[in-house]
């Protein structure tokens with residue numbers, strides 16, 4: 001039986017992190033080079049962790065699947081990063097960022113972690129500015145802020161519509177500096193296939209060199225996964241094509257617990273699907289909701305073009321339903337509201353699955369130039385994809401899968417239940433509860449990598465000592481053999497359907513059964529269908545080419561194979577949670593007005609699942625959530 | 639719906655000589671992206687048991703810099719300021735013939751089909767494309783005001799996605815636009831100024847060592863750059879470089895990082 005100990009330090013919440021930093025053991029500077037860390041992932045979380053650990057003197061190796069660490073999907077984040085700097089003097093504080101994040105997460109996050117996140121948020125901005133991140137500034141030369149959903153203060157720092165890119169390039173430059181100094185060995189075009197656990201402790205990983213096909217393993221004193229989110233299990237999402245669950249799912253199969261897999265975020269403002277050929281969806285940053293107004297026609301079956309519909313026949317439904325937050329209502333709420341109006345038959349565009357995001361009023365008020373300065377690149381991107389000019393006609397948007405709040409379970413030190421295995425960034429479950437507020441993922445990734453892991457890993461090293469296990473150990477050889485075997489099995493697939501086609505089918509089943517609204521019958525249907533698709537994959541899919549070469553068909557097949565197992569876990573979690581919270585809307589649990597209805601008496605816990613075998617019901621563990629500082633309350637944005 | 643003829647560079651591996659192979663792309667919708675069009679061709683190839691065309695791609699929203707194809711002789715294709723992943727098929731006509739090739743440059747060896755090795759760009763950044771600050775202990779972010787214009791200029795340069803199209807477009811296969819974008823980004827900010835001499839020297843040396851050519855001001859780079867990085871950063875970089883040798887008549891910042 002595994003146990004879950006969150007290791008949250010005692011004492012008042014404001015003092016926990018300080019006290020913990022004092023209680024943690026320090027590594028003697030002369031000994032640091034004896035300890036090694038494997039960092040899988042070079043996004044905000046991985047790059048910041050790898051660079052910071054190398055600066056301290058540890059031996060670091062870092063892995064990513066792209067051709068360069070600079071291309072991790074953090075690069076795509078558009079809108080911004082939160083920090084409780086209170087530069088605009090509008091009432092922000094560490095406490096308020098903490099409160100907003102706990103509330104935004106629908107009271108399903110661990111208070112102590114969230115407080116720490118808010119505490120270090122300011123330092124992140126200082127760090128990034130020192131690295132030369134070109135944040136937006138006002139005419140006085142000081143940093144500018146904007147608002148994001150779920151907050152009434154302006155605390156979001158941004159760099160045009162390319163905040164993630166600039167933050168990642170900052171972390172990448174720190175990483176590159178260490179690679180140049182020889183303190184980090186970087187392995188691009190390398191995919192982690194498995195975690196190696198020896199005597200209950202994480203000791204290394206098995207990888208495939210995506211150029212030569214060589215399967216090989218690496219050992220270290222700590223393994224740090226920062227491999228991003230799993231939204232691609234739904235096939236269509238705003239994630240990059242290569243985003244996968246393989247690293248975290250394989251760790252789960254080796255004993256790490258997967259927490260809250262059903263908490264997935266559906267982002268309200270994405271460009272709608274245009275056809276079957278669609279390979280991914282593109283986000284239009286939430287920051288657009290600062291100036292854009294969301295509406296649909298008042299009447300069903302409206303045929304007129306958007307600009308011909310008079311004011312009185314438009315329904316600005318977010319402003320109507322949530323007058324105090326209006327267009328800045330949080331993501332889960334905005335997404336559901338969009339689905340609702342489309343289900344009523346008032347959706348726009350060819351498919352009827354779309355709502356308008358209209359800048360007419362903002363352009364009249366501020367002038368086209370101001371709007372261009374704020375969102376120019378997003379407008380261009382929209383036009384490139386849709387062929388429509390959003391300065392002239394409203395954008396059409398629809399919700400899409402975007403982010404995974406769930407992830408591997410970690411304690412306060414960001415260590416999983418498998419000693420030596422740490423998990424950072426979107427790959428862990430730690431800070432966002434059931435719904436993430438905009439601009440908080442970048443903050444969390446960098447908090448984890450720059451300011452938390454450098455402390456907690458050191459403490460782990462001292463307590464557990466230098467590892468003597470090398471890749472000669474039997475467990476490594478076994479894991480390598482299993483990975484080799486897995487590749488052989490995939491390469492032997494000579495059926496009649498492509499892997500992408502099967503992935504698309506899985507995505508549809510999940511979107512229908514476990515998407516924006518979830519109910520018992522739908523979830524059970526999905527649970528019945530997933531194993532059939534999995535069987536179809538192993539019987540009837542086709543993978544071309546060989547192992548000893550660049551083989552994208554094989555790469556995709558490996559990822560889809562893991563999605564096909566993971567999907568079941570996600571649905572089990574959703575079925576178990578018979579309450580609505582955040583991004584998880586159980587239709588059986590709603591208020592009279594159709595708002596999410598939490599059930600704190602029965603579900604105020606983190607669900608953490610333990611692997612029991614493919615197709616078998618995993619074992620559920622519960623980490624109770626207690627709220628000592630934020631009052632459990634109905635989450636209202638009215 | 640359109641039907642197109644594709645002429646695609648196929649090369650088994652770095653050693654293989656490679657050749658153009660003809661394919662038909664059928665039922666292409668104008669709403670598809672260029673890569674989605676290739677996805678469909680690949681799906682058909684796979685169903686026939688043939689090896690799909692491999693190409694680098696990831697974000698498919700024009701920001702990661704991974705996609706890299708030369709379309710009808712133009713890196714990233716005909717649309718200005720657009721990566722190939724953001725190029726949409728509405729810019730082509732039924733019956734068009736489209737040539738698709740990898741980046742061509744000595745410093746970017748082809749690995750397979752349309753995939754090239756761009757690690758030389760990372761090496762240049764490793765040589766000096768950073769500010770030497772460690773994590774922690776940084777001053778408050780607002781302790782150093784930066785003129786909005788400078789910040790905007792820095793951002794213009796920092797928008798580079800490291801795709802390498804500029805190199806592929808250049809007759810000399812020069813990486814000047816890429817390098818100058820990084821040098822320019824830091825040269826505009828007080829944080830970057832402290833190490834400016836060391837940076838520009840180290841990066842230029844790394845660029846030369848990697849086998850990139852010289853810049854002879856053809857400006858093809860700017861024309862294909864998906865982020866429309868301006869060649870004025872090349873001029874700025876030249877000035878940055880010159881000041882390292884002119885100053886007091888001795889070479890400043892030698893020794894690298």
Ligand SMILES: Cc1cc2nc3c(=O)[nH]c(=O)nc-3n(C[C@H](O)[C@H](O)[C@H](O)COP(=O)(O)OP(=O)(O)OC[C@H]3O[C@@H](n4cnc5c(N)ncnc54)[C@H](O)[C@@H]3O)c2cc1C
Nearest residue numbers: 041042043044045065074079080192228425426439441442
């Ligand atoms: C379009 C978009 C816009 C967003 N906008 C915002 C925003 O404005 N503000 C905000 O706060 N958040 C935003 N987010 C969310 C945020 O960007 C991400 O949650 C965050 O950047 C994730 O960072 P990460 O370091 O955890 O993972 P990633 O950046 O995804 O990095 C994952 C890394 O792991 C590597 N990897 C993955 N699997 C493997 C494997 N099997 N083997 C080897 N390596 C592997 C990858 O190569 C990569 O280096 C946005 C997300 C998207 C998709």
Ligand code: SF4
Nearest residue numbers: 798799801802804863
């Ligand atoms: S300068 Fe432009 S073309 Fe060159 S690498 Fe950067 S973004 Fe690509």
Ligand code: FES
Nearest residue numbers: 698701703705723
């Ligand atoms: S795939 Fe990322 S820029 Fe084209």
